[in-house]
Amino acid sequence: MNIEIIVNTVKPYLWGIGAIVGGYVIGLIIHAVTWRLYTKFSKHSETNFFKLLNQKWYKPTRYLLVSIIIYVALKQVYDNTPALFADISLYMISFCLLVSVIVSAIKLIYVIEETILHHYEVDVKDNLRARQVHTQVKILRRIAIVFIIILAVGGFALSFETFRKLGTGILASAGIIGLVIGFAAQKILGNLLAGIQIAITQPIRLDDVVIVENEWGRIEEITLTYVVVRIWDLRRLVLPISYFIEKPFQNWTRISADILGTVYLYLDYTVSVDKIRQKLKDILQNSVD
Incomplete structure (x- = not known):
């Protein structure tokens, strides 16, 4: 009698457990053959x-395919499985x-980024075009990742009745809450828009030589919220990305990768200028292009 009760109690759950185990095994087999x-x-x-894609997409697609098949299998046996367990x-x-x-x-975004940047080497003499592409691609990659996460999390949250009701309530009182959210997100949205503007107009690029806050350095990193400038003495100056939209700064490599600088020589009045010029020519001739 007790065995029959146990069997009758457990039996409905076997549909759900079977769907999960079966979906997992079938998903692994299909993915292995396909891959x-x-x-x-x-x-x-x-x-x-x-x-x-073959290097970086193996595990993510395996988990994705297995999850899809298990989800479909659970939907098929939903009516035969206890509601709480199924939900x-x-x-x-x-x-x-x-x-x-x-x-x-x-x-996939990282693969696309690497594929594009593979054709643009920065470690060359005239790397202006390469730096333009690197800057645009890296900023757009970060923006795309943020949007993907927001859309995915938002879509998942809306699958719950509680969050849908909360969303309806927010829309009903959109005036006050909109002002509060807008004020709180002002800095975040400002930096995001500044990042998009920099990606399009490119007042700065990676490895650009700039003077900001009276410091000479190179643009080392550009994110959606801040920019890292590597100072000549290896210090790092971190500035909000909106700084390069709102405030003036010097960009020495905006048009060309060549840098024109000034060298001051403090010499005695009796020094021969011709010998100094000849020494300069010797240095230039022995320099690597």
Whole structure:
């Protein structure tokens, strides 16, 4: 009698457990077969994009495919599974699916970035065009990642009834709450818009020689919120990205990668100018281009 009760109690859960285990195994098998075929294709491809995708997209797509198949399997047995168990399982799988989508999308963005930057080497003499592309791609990559995370998290939150009601309440009182949120997010949105403006207009680029706050240095890093300037004595000057939109500064390599500087020689009045000129010519002739 006790065994029958236990069997009857456990039996409804077996549908859900079977869907999870079966979906997991089927997902791994499908992904393994698919990825083996893709690996053979990428090895014969001359495009760097497919090779990078083969390196960086294996784990994210495996988790993504497994999550999708488990989610579909749970939906199929939803009516035969206890409601609480089915709902909790679906929400957990939905969360795993969300994380998989975010990671897969971010990895894809990094692959696209590396593919583009592969054609633009910065370690060359005339690297102006390369620095333009590096700056634009890196800033746009950061912006894209932020938007992907916001959209994915927002979409997942709206799948809950509580958050949908909260969203409706916020829209109903959009006036006051909008002002509060707008004031609180003013700096964040300002920096984000400044980052987009810098990516398009490019008043600064990576490795540009600049003078800011009476300091000479090179642009080392550009993020969505701040810019790092490497000072000549290896100190780092960190400035908000809006600084380069709102305040004047000097950019010595805005048009060309060549730098024109001034050298002062403090000499005695009796020094031969011709010998100094000849020494300068010797130094220039022996210098590496």
